Amino acid sequence: IAGITQAPTSQILAAGRRMTLRCTQDMRHNAMYWYRQDLGLGLRLIHYSNTAGTTGKGEVPDGYSVSRANTDDFPLTLASAVPSQTSVYFCASSDSGTGNYGYTFGSGTRLTVV
Amino acid sequence: AQRVTQPEKLLSVFKGAPVELKCNYSYSGSPELFWYVQYSRQRLQLLLRHISRESIKGFTADLNKGETSFHLKKPFAQEEDSAMYYCALSGVWGAQKLVFGQGTRLTINP
Numbered sequence: 001i002a003g004i005t006q007a008p009t010s011q012i013l014a015a016g017r018r019m020t021l022r023c024t025q026d027m028r029h030n031a032m033y034w035y036r037q038d039l040g041l042g043l044r045l046i047h048y049s050n051t052a053g054t055t056g057k058g059e060v061p062d063g064y065s066v067s068r069a070n071t072d073d074f075p076l077t078l079a080s081a082v083p084s085q086t087s088v089y090f091c092a093s094s095d096s097g098t099g100n101y102g103y104t105f106g107s108g109t110r111l112t113v114v
Numbered sequence: 115a116q117r118v119t120q121p122e123k124l125l126s127v128f129k130g131a132p133v134e135l136k137c138n139y140s141y142s143g144s145p146e147l148f149w150y151v152q153y154s155r156q157r158l159q160l161l162l163r164h165i166s167r168e169s170i171k172g173f174t175a176d177l178n179k180g181e182t183s184f185h186l187k188k189p190f191a192q193e194e195d196s197a198m199y200y201c202a203l204s205g206v207w208g209a210q211k212l213v214f215g216q217g218t219r220l221t222i223n224p
Contacts, residue, residue, distance in 0.1 A: 033211070040123060042200060043158075043214040058211070090158065102148070103212060105158040 003027065006091050006106035013081050013113050021076040021109050023091035031094045032074040033058075033103070034066060036087040043090065049074055081113045116141045118203045120215035127191050128223045135186040135218050137175075137201030146204040147184040148212070149175055153197045161186075161199070171195070191222045 007022045025032065030051045035043040035058075045058030049068040063085060065077045074093075078085055088110050092103040117140040127133055139145060149161040162170045164177040164184060175186045184201060201215040 035214075040216055042118075042120075042216040045211060045213070048211060059213075092158075102160040102163065103150075103158075107157045 003104055004091055004093055004106035006089075006109050008109060009107070010110040011112070013078075013111060015082055015113055016080050019078045019081055019111070021078075021089055021091075021111070023074045023076070023106060024072050025074075025091075025093045025104070026072065027093060027095070027104065028071060029093035029095045029104070030071070032068065033092045033094075034064070034074070034076045035090045035092065036060065037090060037108070038087050046076065046089075081111075083113045085111065086113045087111060116203060116213055118201050118213055118215035120199075120201055120218050122218045123216065124219050124221070126221045126223060129193055130190050133186075133188045133191045133195065133220065133222075135199050135201075135220065137184045137186065137215060139182050139184065139201075139203050141182075141203055145177070147175075147177055148202045148204070149173070149184075149186050150200045150202055150214075151197050152200070158200070193222045193224060196220060196222045 004025045013019050033048045034046040037043050044060045046064050047058055047066040049055045052068050052071045055066050088108050090108050091106040094103050119138045121136050147164045150158045151161045152158045173188045175184050177184050198217050198219050200217045202212045204212050
């Protein structure tokens with residue numbers, strides 16, 4: 001693993017089903033984030049975690065949950081998927097210790113809810 | 115409210131022509147501003163940050179606090195510059211939470 005790994009790459013999901021998007025980083029970054037990317041809306045923050053054991057809500061948290069049991073993993077769960085959750089989901093991380101605010105992004109998960 | 119606006123969803127210019135991607139922001143504090151780029155089939159990557167005042171791949175961006183703008187410029191466009199560009203602002207919801215603009219898809223015509 002180098003950087004951030006997201007899985008799956010893409011998924012077609014029936015409405016009402018539960019789905020967990022996985023995100024793993026190997027950079028020992030403290031902070032991690034989930035964004036969704038929608039045409040014309042840019043990237044919107046769903047949830048974030050400043051450090052292991054803590055999480056917070058972003059701009060569009062409804063219908064999503066996250067957990068941060070350790071530094072490396074930050075899974076995003078859709079408890080009961082709806083078509084409006086069709087999007088491309090990006091996980092990102094940043095090192096809060098150096099003052100460098102650049103994010104490292106994963107390659108994304110393309111989710112289609114039908 | 116903190117906000118980043120990229121007024122152009124699509125921008126098309128010819129190779130060798132100057133490029134300017136517009137970005138305006140709204141933020142009550144002292145902003146940290148960034149440009150991210152997403153090439154076709156690749157992940158988002160940081161292009162440049164205003165605090166480093168650097169030039170990457172010929173692109174520059176100057177923070178204008180009076181006009182609350184952070185436009186991205188390049189004097190001579192190249193075909194490999196075709197990509198999706200996002201302007202982003204940090205400082206929201208505590209340190210480091212980036213707020214992104216809507217994005218501008220730049221196409222460089224040969």
